[in-house]
Amino acid sequence: MRHGQLDRSSFLGRALVASGAVTLGGLAAARERGAAAAPSREQDVRILNFLLRLEYAQMALYDAAVSAGALRGELREFAQVCGHHETKHVEALRAIVGDKAEAKPTFRFGEAVRSPGRFTAAALTLEETASAAYIGQAANLTKERLPDVARIVAVDARHAAWIRAIAGRNPAPRAADPAKTVQQVMRTLARTGFVEQT
Amino acid sequence: MSSKPDIVDALTLEDIDRDGALLEGIANVYGSSRAEFLRGAAFAGTAVLAGLALPSEASASPKQDVGILQFDLVFEYLQSTFYTQAVRDRTVARMKPEKQRWAQVLGAHELAHVAILKGVLGKKATKKPFFNFHGVTESESAFTRTAVAMEDLTVALLAGQAPRFSNVALTSAVFSLLTTEARHAAWARRLSGTRPVAAAFDEPKTLKEVGRVVQSTRFIAARPRTGRRGKPRYTG
Numbered sequence: 368m369r370h371g372q373l374d375r376s377s378f379l380g381r382a383l384v385a386s387g388a389v390t391l392g393g394l395a396a397a398r399e400r401g402a403a404a405a406p407s408r409e410q411d412v413r414i415l416n417f418l419l420r421l422e423y424a425q426m427a428l429y430d431a432a433v434s435a436g437a438l439r440g441e442l443r444e445f446a447q448v449c450g451h452h453e454t455k456h457v458e459a460l461r462a463i464v465g466d467k468a469e470a471k472p473t474f475r476f477g478e479a480v481r482s483p484g485r486f487t488a489a490a491l492t493l494e495e496t497a498s499a500a501y502i503g504q505a506a507n508l509t510k511e512r513l514p515d516v517a518r519i520v521a522v523d524a525r526h527a528a529w530i531r532a533i534a535g536r537n538p539a540p541r542a543a544d545p546a547k548t549v550q551q552v553m554r555t556l557a558r559t560g561f562v563e564q565t
Numbered sequence: 566m567s568s569k570p571d572i573v574d575a576l577t578l579e580d581i582d583r584d585g586a587l588l589e590g591i592a593n594v595y596g597s598s599r600a601e602f603l604r605g606a607a608f609a610g611t612a613v614l615a616g617l618a619l620p621s622e623a624s625a626s627p628k629q630d631v632g633i634l635q636f637d638l639v640f641e642y643l644q645s646t647f648y649t650q651a652v653r654d655r656t657v658a659r660m661k662p663e664k665q666r667w668a669q670v671l672g673a674h675e676l677a678h679v680a681i682l683k684g685v686l687g688k689k690a691t692k693k694p695f696f697n698f699h700g701v702t703e704s705e706s707a708f709t710r711t712a713v714a715m716e717d718l719t720v721a722l723l724a725g726q727a728p729r730f731s732n733v734a735l736t737s738a739v740f741s742l743l744t745t746e747a748r749h750a751a752w753a754r755r756l757s758g759t760r761p762v763a764a765a766f767d768e769p770k771t772l773k774e775v776g777r778v779v780q781s782t783r784f785i786a787a788r789p790r791t792g793r794r795g796k797p798r799y800t801g
Binding site: 444448449451452455456459498501502503505506510513514517518519520521522523524525526527528529532537538539541542543544545546 | 670671673674677678681720723724725727728733734736737738740741742743744745746747748749750751752755760761762764765766767768769
């Protein structure tokens with residue numbers, strides 16, 4: 368139905384219309400909820416492992432780029448600082464998931480760690496993707512896990528803004544950031560070719 | 566709600582800004598030649614919504630959700646007024662082009678956030694308070710320093726509140742605002758020569774903690790204040 372048919376005077380009607388318009392985190396979340404069950408501890412493990420994979424990818428990219436030694440100036444500082452943060456994010460997510468935490472996949476970054484231009488593009492893609500992935504999963508997590516992801520996603524968004532600024536792009540291109548579904552995120556990650564088949 | 570809606574589709578900017586208040590607000594501050602551009606920037610990527618299936622359990626509108634949104638709205642009023650006041654004081658016009666762009670984009674975003682939260686709250690929207698920035702918006706260095714502190718504080722506020730909503734649609738939406746404010750903070754810090762990210766985690770602040778900080782700035786005035794020349798110094 369069209370939103371016009373909503374009773375706009377009700378708080379919920381407004382909340383859904385306006386919050387929907389914001390992003391649509393609600394959109395992605397609601398779609399995935401169609402397939403996924405309501406929030407549960409089991410689902411948390413699946414979601415957090417999915418987010419952990421993205422943190423592994425970022426951590427590995429920064430570590431490999433710093434080791435390769437091709438970055439200079441602010442870009443090098445960015446890789447060092449963010450590499451440290453992503454390591455902390457990996458540790459935090461692993462601690463929450465416990466025994467069921469997935470192991471770090473093998474990554475192969477190729478030119479992305481040898482050319483500053485390629486590195487910038489790779490970092491931008493991974494940070495934007497991670498940020499959108501967290502937004503997309505917020506509504507699928509149990510309430511007790513939300514504080515953990517809130518303090519991580521804000522930092523990934525800062526990283527995204529920082530690398531965009533270095534790249535000469537608008538660090539905050541939208542008034543409300545978009546959400547991405549698991550499927551969209553996995554497609555983007557596959558397209559980078561960074562994850563080796565395991 | 567009289568009937569349970571299943572799907573909302575093709576929601577556009579015009580639906581949020583039906584009466585053009587946001588466009589008019591931006592035009593008043595930034596001039597009409599920039600208004601469309603900035604409104605576009607504010608809403609890029611958010612214009613079209615197709616097929617939002619409403620989570621069925623989101624059938625309540627608990628008081629706590631409303632309370633959090635009302636607090637967030639006051640904070641967004643504060644931010645948007647802060648940036649627009651710096652434009653009115655010509656402080657933004659005196660800055661370098663890159664910094665001008667930053668102040669304008671942030672101002673437009675905060676106006677958009679006000680419009681979004683007012684839309685969500687409807688009749689429960691809090692009225693805009695009076696503000697007095699005590700000259701902070703008149704000097705570039707004071708303005709920049711305060712902007713950095715304010716953006717970092719917003720991140721802490723939303724990191725603390727985003728997880729608390731009962732309505733999951735609100736959780737998602739406020740996460741989108743949280744990451745946007747985090748970008749603002751990083752951008753502001755970089756322009757002021759500070760590392761954009763201070764730590765591996767953005768620690769949350771409670772409403773009480775944020776309220777105390779806001780109170781200590783004395784930016785929210787009890788009533789309009791008249792300045793030396795008889796011109797009101799408040800904005801609103």
